[in-house]
Amino acid sequence: MKFNTKVIHEGQGVDPVTLAHVSPIYQTSTYILPDYAAAVEANKPGDPGFHYSRTKHPSEYELSCKLAALELTEAAVSCASGLGAISLASMNLLSSGDHFIFGDVVYGCTHTLFTKVLPKFGVEHTIVDMKDPEAVRQALRPNTKMVYIETPSNPTLKCVDIRAIADIAHSQEGITVVTDNTFATPFNTNPAELGSDVVVHSLTKYLCGHGTVVAGVVCGTKEFVQSCRAPYLQTLGSTIDPFAAWLVMQGLKTFAVRMERHCENAMKVAEFLEGHPKVERVYYPGLASHPSHEIAKKQMRSFGAMMSADIKGGMEGAATLMDNVRIFGLATSLGTVDSLIQHSPVMSHAGMTPEARHAVEIYDNQVRISVGLEDVEDLIEDLDQALSLIRHA
């Protein structure tokens, strides 16, 4: 099956009771068991049917099967948010006394989880610039259990070589490679094909695509996904609501066609911004000027629709742009049909200190743009009129 067909049909079964084409929303907390033997069976380890919605329910399971198929993994488990997925995967892999390695540019709340929450529970980490895969090798310790990759990274779109990093990580026994593939999506990259053991997504973004739901997914081997369900999802309780799962599936139907337009629009917006006198620098993997352009060409089928831009006139210049756009919404989040703009230092990456941000090129005059599916001429015109209001630049 080719990608578009897969996106629409994979994992979907016609409801055997009513023949409903679209699956019902199983808005129920529990499942009635036919007899006592079934109750005993339901609580055995492994992959039983449905008995209580916290660890697995039909709407969640259908969505997860679709995502496993798109990410080319054996299995998947969906949960209440992208951070729900990231914390499930990493807490499953790490314990007190363990060590893990992650990239120097990751989503702000991931950074908070890794640097403020996990250390409280005795988990050590090393932050490395993964642009050079050898830096990962140098950071390896005997107690390293996880290498965590985000590519393209949020917000500077730094791309790292998943294959090279996975090879280095796997040179030592007992290390699991986890890749956050939210920005690229399975439309552009399949980290599992490149050696990543686990793939996580914020489904809130491109996969849902309509900004209606907060959700996440962990994709990996059957065994890993089952251990994410029980005991981790079972005890951390970050379950996706059935209606939310159903909404993600609705959004997913148009995922492939949306991604084509997202990428096409983004390329044009990036080229426009690069030529604009009020813009200092554009961070977009599709531009030849982007330091990660070559690796992006190698491991992405197209370049996605996220970019950042350094605006002339410092933070005030950025504020002028954000306050004056009319079609773009000033909002955190990304990957929605509607175009959004935000200020990474104050919004998505507020948990980092200014020094930590500046060291990884998250500057105070930087905005992050999520290019939507509007007519690209309107988007360019909107950015142009807002940029032209910046003074003294």
Added chain:
Amino acid sequence: MDLNTRVIHEGQVHDPATGSHVSPIYQTSTYVLPNFKEAVRLNQDVNAGFSYSRFGSPTVAEFERKIAALEGAEAALGTASGLAAISIATMSKLGAGSHLIFGDVIYGCSFTLFTQILPHYGVEYTIVDTTDPEAVKKAMRPNTKVIYVETPANPTLKITDIAAIAEIAHAQKDVTLVVDSTFASPYLQNPLALGADAVVHSATKYLCGHGTALGGVIAGKQAYIDRCRMPFIQCFGSVLDPFAAWQIMQGMKSLGLRMERHCENAQKVAEFLEGHKNVTKVYYPGLPSFGKYHELAKKQMRGFGGMMSVDIKGGQDGAATVMESVEIISLATSLGNIDSLIQHSPSMSHFDMTPEERHAVEIFDGQVRLSVGCECVDDLIADLDQALNKIKL
């Protein structure tokens, strides 16, 4: 205001934009900010408004206001499930090297969290019979940070004296008493008024009441809830979906009516079961035969609730006969629904404990747990009677 009025009206604001009587469902991941200044303001104070639904959303905030008001708390945090509430309420106060005390009879998945997950992160624990305050006092250590009590306890309905445990907790600096009040609901018991620092609920149960949504909530002091929100729910991502929150609020409108009927029906069912020839023991706080727990329940609860456990003659086979022969009552895990449910605690809710651990705390193999619903009680009694009479001894 009487409790019934408060259950219906607390926290509710009629939508100013449309006048809509029932609040809209804010099924959105993000919020469009009027200008950059507002983004800066929200970054400094997460309670100042809405910026991203993982940190808070209008629908979930209304649910939180309702629970805070009903529990007499400064603030509350809605979560994706009861276990999400329990994991955040405890982990926000624990770290590697700290110590937790919890009761010997608690819900099975809470037991799994405390005995299988938290020890991975360097958290030590002591299991005690919290119905014996002296035992709690003896278990205290200099590094004790959380005492966790479930009352009435799942599944044997033991009652812990919240005020007595609060006194012990607060004799030492920086110890948080967390009470799981799911079985009582805020209609029957307010742990904070008795000295607890935090109360948690599985909103899946009586609060929602209809078995349609999973949800959880933590209520306590503002500073404590702020920390549960940032960084804990921010990083664990176990966020409550707006549609789920809305359903729970719909359910809560009838909380008072339902709880009155649950209690009334349960008392009659318990009395009937106690007199039945095929029943060995009934565990229900409303029965004088429940001894000191009955006395304590009279003191700290406004009613005895709708939950009970029953030891059936004929052991596991006898219990299986009852569960398979009931016609109105359904064999399913979960509880607190308007529909009556029956389950086998040893193989369902408490399957993660070893048989020895279960037997030591009176969770016997012939024990069923009954969640008495709001059907006509005569029908429930007739259903149980015909099922019990099928037991061959």
